[in-house]
Amino acid sequence: MRGSLRKENRHIFSHIVLLLWTFVVLFPIWVLVINSFKTRLTIYENPFWIPKTWEFSNYTTVLRDGDFFTYFKNSFFVVSISLVLVTLLASLAGYALARYKSRIGTIIYYFFIAGMMIPIKIASIKLLEIMRALGLLNTIYALPPIYVAMGLPVGVFILTTFIRELPEDLYEAAIIDGASSGKIYSMIILPLIRPALATTAIYNLIPFWNDLWFPLIFINDERHKTLLLGVTRLFGQYQTDWSKVLAVLTLSAIPVLVLYLAMSSQFIKGVTAGSVKG
Amino acid sequence: MRIKHSRHFPWLLYLAPALLVYTVFMAFPLIDSLRLSLFSGNNQVTRVFVGLDNFKRLFTDPEISTRYWGAFFNTWKFFFVHFIVQNGLGIFFAVLLTQETMKGRQIYQTIIFIPTTFAVLITGYLWKLMLNPVWAGDFLVSIGLPFLKHPYLGDTNTALWAVSLVSCWQWLGIPTMMFVAALRNINVELLEAARLEGAGSVKTFWYIKLPLIKPIVGIVAVLTFVNNFNAFDIVFAMENVNGAPEYSTDLIGTLFYRYGIAGQHPIGIPDAGLGAAIATITFLLLMVLVIPTLRQTQRGA
Amino acid sequence: MKRLHVLLPMLLLLCVLLPVSAQGNKAEISDEVVLTMGSWRTDDVEQMNRLLNAYKKLAPKVTIKFQPTNPPDYNATLRLQLDSGTGPDLMYARSYAAGQELYNAGYFADCTDIPGLMENFSASNLAPWQMSDGTMFAVPFAAVSHAVYYNKDIFKKEGLSIPENWEAFLSLCDTLEKKGYTPLANGLADEWDILETFFFGLLPNYIGGADMRVKYESGELPLNDRNFVEAYQAMADVAQYCPDGFESVTYNDSQVLFNSQKAVMFVDGSWTAGVYKDAPFDWGLFAIPAPKGKSTAICFHPDMAITMNTATKHPEEARAFLAWLCSEEGATTASQNLPSGYFPMIKFPIKLEDPHANEFLSLNAGRKTDARFVWPKLMNLYAPMNQAVIKVMKGDISAKQAADSVQALM
Structure with missing residues (x-):
């Protein structure tokens, strides 16, 4: 009995499957990392193996080049402020939409959902005009309002679903205790929906961090460029120094991964707080 | 018992900040731009009201309608590959990753997520390199797999599949993450009870786990659908904005970008009205398909 | 108790004010x-x-x-x-x-x-x-101009010389291939390069310079006449000398193939000249040669x-x-x-x-020159012509079909 249990706990099949996928993921990353230590041409001598001579200059020039730190700072500022606002506003709205059972509530819910279905690029001209009217062109401050607006439909969608799934008796108990709706939100809802907040944040993190389009049309000023926009100066009309691009983009993926790890730890916390459903 | 919150006021207050930002910076600009589907000309000076002419052109002009239907069916293929491969693998991996007694779950989950953090530019370049027979050919021969040598991205029969699978590779982290979060939320006692009743893991999954995470399955399905119908970057990065080779990877997203935003290379004169018409049709199609899905899977939607 | 109800309007206000307050320091007072x-x-x-x-x-x-x-x-x-x-x-x-x-x-x-x-x-x-x-x-x-880049070192080593006409060019490619080289670096993946550098580069050889182009624009000559069919046929003929899997070779790949001496020649634009300035071999240029009986003209754009x-x-x-x-x-x-x-x-x-x-400039001497064929008047034919060239090179259609498909849109 004990022996069979231990065997069950080894999960050999699961490990084999996941290790296979690990290989499918890590092989391209291996290619990415080794090639970022080559030169424009030596990448192609043997793209899948370590370089004959390690070329650290791709990284050192990037790190020495002060601009990339500015770009990095800008991206970080824009993304973090946008994420905080999206999760905050979307959780307030999601709470209201889950609890506010009326026609207006349903209409507003679908009004948000509709925003997921049209590519925002189409609205570029209008957004440019709005930003110019607000005097935000050529500054990174033009980006957060758009990112928050872009993130809200998905945020509202995910968070409303999560809050709706919370058991009704939770509220009943709280209301009997005399808690206001504000207190219910901050004391009961927020702690319970932490995994959903993390999901929303991670889901939006990627498009915010890797967005090129809006920085491209809004920002010319060197001091206000975002990381990905900064990278495009490595792209020529007819030739691109891919080894440098790979180096910069390898560096740029790291913060996203760190943020992901930080936020995904919320899932684990969420388990202890949130095993309420059944 | 249902608690009545008769007052609209506090709820509208909760909604106000989100509604304000969303309306000013998204809904209003979007509606204003979709309006352009009824106009021709590219700027205020040359704009003329043409009624439904742009829609008519989209479906009757031989060149444009051929492109549109080509892109339309490619997009469905692109979507189905994602739905099956990306979401299927996502839910499968999520089940594996929520086995409480398994070691290294956090590591696997992070590895699955790594590609998601890449700019699409990188993904495109890496896979272009690896799928290119000129550079990968010798390598495939040297590891004894010469039959895999093929210009996948240059062959109209394989290009769309290759691009779709690469896109699944990149985005798998998202559905996996969402399914893991949902499965973790299932009451452990319930699963324990099922185990004591003698239900195997397949049965437990099918009759207990899946129904309980239905709302999340709905979210993921809707997001996959909506994102793939507006997908554009991965084709741009791996092929080009024409959906090379021979338009075989042309999606609604690239078609929209080509007609409505950038214009056809090398002149680059966009047709804002036609672009808006394409976006409007896509919007209506998505709404028609998404609302029933939500009704099916979401409580109280 | 109603703290949140106070907080919310403030948040609302913040959302409005943040962007507005962020402007400032705009006006610079100076005559610069x-x-x-x-x-x-x-x-x-x-x-x-x-x-x-x-x-x-x-x-x-x-x-x-x-x-x-x-x-x-x-x-x-x-x-x-x-x-x-x-x-x-x-x-x-x-x-x-x-x-x-x-x-x-x-x-x-x-x-x-x-x-x-x-x-x-x-x-x-x-x-x-x-x-x-x-x-x-x-x-x-x-x-900008367009021509054939060639690896002088390999030409010297193999005792080859610059071809006088298109037929000689094809047999040169054949010789190189038999000796185990990839004759041409060009590929199809990015689409624009095969059309703009190669097809438009050789087209003046078949149809003549600007004075002849005008006749095609006005409709006096059809875009599927013998000259055009021969030009498409020329593209079909070189396809076998492009790299293995040229369907998915990008413009960047082509440059690298030439630069790393894996390919001996590259039909390309003058703008790439700077790319090879540090190349570890000697390289030169020659005009894309005209077929026998026609005179070589240059696409100078x-x-x-x-x-x-x-x-x-x-x-x-x-x-x-x-x-x-x-x-x-x-x-x-x-x-x-x-x-x-x-x-x-x-x-x-x-x-x-x-x-x-x-x-590059010396190639123009004594020759007719013209812009890329579709640029002046026929830009709407760019995409169809691009597709026609690609299909011909893949062997999906014949040169005649390619020419007909473009003429049909005239």
Whole structure:
């Protein structure tokens, strides 16, 4: 009995499957990392193996080049402020939409959902005009309002679903205790929906961090460029120094991964707080 | 018992900040731009009201309608590959990753997520390199797999599949993450009870786990659908904005970008009205398909 | 108790105020003028800054900032910025239809009376940036050429010589292939390069120069006549000498293949000349040879011009800069700072220093030249012609079918 249990706990099949996928993921990353230590041409001598001579200059020039730190700072500022606002506003709205059972509530819910279905690029001209009217062109401050607006439909969608799934008796108990709706939100809802907040944040993190389009049309000023926009100066009309691009983009993926790890730890916390459903 | 919150006021207050930002910076600009589907000309000076002419052109002009239907069916293929491969693998991996007694779950989950953090530019370049027979050919021969040598991205029969699978590779982290979060939320006692009743893991999954995470399955399905119908970057990065080779990877997203935003290379004169018409049709199609899905899977939607 | 109800309106206010308060420090009080220049040439930041610094010495109060956008996004972003009134003061202008459209939309200024423009450029060099009524919408800046790059070291080692005609070129490719080389580096993946450098590069050999092109434009000659079919056939014939899997070889791959001596020849534009300056082998150029019985002609293409935005706040300063480009002194400074492979279009005899650039120009001697075939009038045929060339090279259709498919759209 004990022996069979231990065997069950080894999960050999699961490990084999996941290790296979690990290989499918890590092989391209291996290619990415080794090639970022080559030169424009030596990448192609043997793209899948370590370089004959390690070329650290791709990284050192990037790190020495002060601009990339500015770009990095800008991206970080824009993304973090946008994420905080999206999760905050979307959780307030999601709470209201889950609890506010009326026609207006349903209409507003679908009004948000509709925003997921049209590519925002189409609205570029209008957004440019709005930003110019607000005097935000050529500054990174033009980006957060758009990112928050872009993130809200998905945020509202995910968070409303999560809050709706919370058991009704939770509220009943709280209301009997005399808690206001504000207190219910901050004391009961927020702690319970932490995994959903993390999901929303991670889901939006990627498009915010890797967005090129809006920085491209809004920002010319060197001091206000975002990381990905900064990278495009490595792209020529007819030739691109891919080894440098790979180096910069390898560096740029790291913060996203760190943020992901930080936020995904919320899932684990969420388990202890949130095993309420059944 | 249902608690009545008769007052609209506090709820509208909760909604106000989100509604304000969303309306000013998204809904209003979007509606204003979709309006352009009824106009021709590219700027205020040359704009003329043409009624439904742009829609008519989209479906009757031989060149444009051929492109549109080509892109339309490619997009469905692109979507189905994602739905099956990306979401299927996502839910499968999520089940594996929520086995409480398994070691290294956090590591696997992070590895699955790594590609998601890449700019699409990188993904495109890496896979272009690896799928290119000129550079990968010798390598495939040297590891004894010469039959895999093929210009996948240059062959109209394989290009769309290759691009779709690469896109699944990149985005798998998202559905996996969402399914893991949902499965973790299932009451452990319930699963324990099922185990004591003698239900195997397949049965437990099918009759207990899946129904309980239905709302999340709905979210993921809707997001996959909506994102793939507006997908554009991965084709741009791996092929080009024409959906090379021979338009075989042309999606609604690239078609929209080509007609409505950038214009056809090398002149680059966009047709804002036609672009808006394409976006409007896509919007209506998505709404028609998404609302029933939500009704099916979401409580109280 | 109602803390949240107070907090919410404040949050609302914050959302509104944050962007508004973020502006500020906009007004700069000084008589210095800053002009921005939009461009698709991200490669040329260094050269352009040298050029603009030279201008700064003449006009110390005017600073021109070169702000290029990465090329795939240039058209789209420039257009959006112009439409919303946020375009640059000065900008690169594409030739023919792409430029005319922006003039018609009211974004490019009328440049006709800029001093020196009409006098210092030949009529054929003015034409690409001229409206049908003679109005100029930009100042011509640089032209590009197209030819065959070849690896001199390998030619010498194998005892090969430059082919006299197209037939000799094909047998040269055959010889190279038999010796185990990849004869040509060209591929199809990016689509535009096979059309713009190769097909439009060899087309003048089959149909003749500008005087013949006009006959096709007017419909006097069909686009599926013998000349065109032969030109498509030429593309079909070289396909077997392109790299294995050339269907998915990108433009970048082609450059690398030539640069790393894996391919011996590369049919390409002059703009790449700078890429191979550190190549570890000796390379040269020859004109894409005409078939027997025809004379070789060159695709010498007017590529970029500079113009000003009608909405600029500093029209005087912008015009002064354009006028400087039309003067002998300005044009000379500009030409010295052009990247190699870009050729000045002004009348004055300007000596270029780069030997490969001069090699390119020498190919023009005694030959007819013309712009890329579709640019002047038939731009709507660009995409169909591109697809026809690709299909012919893949062997999906015959040369005759390719020519017919394009003529059908005339």
